[in-house]
Amino acid sequence: MEKDVPVIVAATAVGQLFLQFSWFIMPFYLKALGYGTDKMGALFSVQTLTGGVFFLLAGQMSLKLGYKKTLIIAAILGALGRVLQILAFNFLTLVLGFFLVGINMGLRDPNYSALLSEKVSSEEERHKLFSYSFGLGTLANALGVLVAGHLPEYLIGMGFKNEIAYRIILSLALIQFAIVLPALAIIRDVPVKEQRIKWRRELVVKILKFSLPSAIIGLGAGITIPFMSIYFNMRFGRSIKEISWVFFGQQLVMGLGSFILPILVRKLGPVKVITYFQWSAALLFLIFPSIPTFLLAALVYVVRSILMNIVWPVNDSFMMGFFSTEEKATAAGIRRAFSTFMRALGNYSGGLLFAISLSYPFYATAVLYILATGLFYSFFIKHNN
Numbered sequence: 001m002e003k004d005v006p007v008i009v010a011a012t013a014v015g016q017l018f019l020q021f022s023w024f025i026m027p028f029y030l031k032a033l034g035y036g037t038d039k040m041g042a043l044f045s046v047q048t049l050t051g052g053v054f055f056l057l058a059g060q061m062s063l064k065l066g067y068k069k070t071l072i073i074a075a076i077l078g079a080l081g082r083v084l085q086i087l088a089f090n091f092l093t094l095v096l097g098f099f100l101v102g103i104n105m106g107l108r109d110p111n112y113s114a115l116l117s118e119k120v121s122s123e124e125e126r127h128k129l130f131s132y133s134f135g136l137g138t139l140a141n142a143l144g145v146l147v148a149g150h151l152p153e154y155l156i157g158m159g160f161k162n163e164i165a166y167r168i169i170l171s172l173a174l175i176q177f178a179i180v181l182p183a184l185a186i187i188r189d190v191p192v193k194e195q196r197i198k199w200r201r202e203l204v205v206k207i208l209k210f211s212l213p214s215a216i217i218g219l220g221a222g223i224t225i226p227f228m229s230i231y232f233n234m235r236f237g238r239s240i241k242e243i244s245w246v247f248f249g250q251q252l253v254m255g256l257g258s259f260i261l262p263i264l265v266r267k268l269g270p271v272k273v274i275t276y277f278q279w280s281a282a283l284l285f286l287i288f289p290s291i292p293t294f295l296l297a298a299l300v301y302v303v304r305s306i307l308m309n310i311v312w313p314v315n316d317s318f319m320m321g322f323f324s325t326e327e328k329a330t331a332a333g334i335r336r337a338f339s340t341f342m343r344a345l346g347n348y349s350g351g352l353l354f355a356i357s358l359s360y361p362f363y364a365t366a367v368l369y370i371l372a373t374g375l376f377y378s379f380f381i382k383h384n385n
Contacts, residue, residue, distance in 0.1 A: 004187040005119045005129065011183030012112070013136035018176040020144030021169055022082065024247060025152070027230040028240055029166035033088060037227065041351020044226050045344040046095055047102040052340035054106025059114075059330025061107065063196070067115040067329070068189035070107055075184065078104025079177040086170050106340070110332035117320040117328060118190040126317045128262045134313035135258030142251030149244015190325070197327055207331050210319050211338035213376040217278075218339030220368030222346020223361045224285075227354050228301070235358055236294040246298040250305045257310050269384035270318040274311045275377040281308035282369035289359035308369070318380075 030040050062070045081100025088094050116133065120126045148169055155165035197203075224231075232243045264273050284304040291297040316332070323331045353361040 005116070007183055008112075008116065008119075008187055009129075009133045009136060011180050012133065013140045015140075015176040015180045016137040017140035017144040018173045018179075020141040020251075021148045022085070022173040024145050024148045024229060024244065025166055025169055025240070027227065028152070028233075029163075029170060030094075031230070032162040032166050035091075037230070037351045037354050039091070039351075040226070040230075041348045043094055043098045044222075044347035044351075047098040047105070048222065048340050048344035048347055050099050050102025051105040052337045052344060054103050055110060055333040055337035055340055056106075058107050058110045058333035059197075059328075062111050062114065062329045063326060066189045066191075067111045067118075068184060068187065070111050071115070072181065072184050074104045074107035074111070075177050075181050078108070079174060082170070082173055082177075086167055088167075106333075106336075110329045110336055113316050113320065113332050114328035115190060117317070118325060124262075124266070126320065130313035130317040131258045131261045134310075135255045135261075138251050138255035138258060140255075142248050142255060145244050145247040145251055149241050149248070153239070153241050197330055203323075203327065203331075206322055207334050209379040210322075210331070211335045213372040213379070214335050215338035215342045216368050216372035216375070219342035219346045220365040220372070222343035223350035223353065223368075224346075224365045226347055227350055227361070231354070231358065232294065232297070234354075236297070238294055242294075246301060249298075250302040253302065254306045254310050257306060258313065261310060261314060265314055270314050271377065271380045271384040274315055274318070275373050277307045277311045278369060278373040278376075281305075282366045282373065285362050285366035285369065288362045 027040055030043065035043075058070065061073075065073075077100050081097045081102075081104060084093050084097030084100065088097070113130075116129060117126055120129050151169050152162070152165045155168060156162060160168070229240070229243050229247070232238050232246065233240070261273070268276075281304045284300055284307070288297065288300060288304070291300055319332065319335065320328055349364075350361050353364070
């Protein structure tokens with residue numbers, strides 16, 4: 001493991017704390033600006049569609065510029081997008097802000113995974129590093145959710161209007177870039193020997209086998225996940241402060257669980273861990289709409305989220321083992337593009353479904369999760385060991 005790995009992981013984790021501000025309060029912020037779930041769905045779709053396009057371009061950019069420069073460009077564009085979201089002069093300004101944040105997402109995620117995987121030498125070390133990176137980031141997310149959930153009430157109590165209070169909190173998300181940019185400036189880049197990928201049938205098939213299940217999961221997640229905080233508000237009439245504890249608990253337990261995940265992978269194998277966890281999460285979403293109380297719904301949601309999300313670093317690490325240095329960012333980008341394009345469709349569909357019923361979106365998501373996990377299992381069970 002290279003010496004600058006702790007710098008990358010720590011900066012990303014601290015950055016996640018402030019990134020989580022924007023994710024958690026965004027539906028409430030948009031609601032305070034006067035937008036309904038249909039407009040929210042449209043804005044989320046702009047971000048995810050843009051992310052999907054730049055997931056496809058991420059690998060080609062890093063082949064030409066290197067991982068480090070690509071990540072720096074992504075961070076600068078993300079900061080500009082966040083500024084536009086804060087200013088929010090009108091709907092068009094918000095669209096442009098979500099567009100730039102989408103570029104950041106598309107360029108950042110696959111290149112971060114590729115860079116991190118190149119900093120270690122063994123598969124077991126890679127599984128550990130991805131899980132630990134995810135765990136630290138998730139613990140930071142937990143703190144971010146808690147702060148973002150409690151700050152609005154405090155600021156509104158000081159006399160700020162709802163809209164201004166949310167703008168102030170969203171402004172804190174800019175600290176993410178103030179931390180990440182200096183960290184990126186001091187790390188050592190990983191040289192890419194080949195500036196072109198040698199496309200062949202075997203490579204395309206491998207990428208598609210990872211991309212198809214991710215696309216179906218992306219569609220399912222897009223239908224429900226961006227609306228969860230507002231769902232608890234609409235269904236149970238709970239305040240943002242109360243809802244923040246749900247997401248805090250989810251992120252806290254998931255972050256701590258990530259540190260023991262490599263032990264499960266070593267005992268069961270990555271494919272079994274991923275599929276067992278995701279199938280269990282899907283079944284919980286099938287019963288979710290029928291849960292009558294906030295506390296029980298919160299508990300089930302926390303467990304479901306942990307089961308579904310805690311295995312993503314294992315999935316990413318597992319995938320990286322199938323590809324060479326010059327293929328990694330492109331393969332990861334294509335898989336995420338598939339997922340993101342479908343997530344964008346899910347965002348729009350979810351906004352429409354939630355406007356009709358608070359139950360239908362969860363049934364749709366559960367069925368899609370079950371289908372996707374079954375495909376992943378059939379494709380990769382022979383590689384479990």
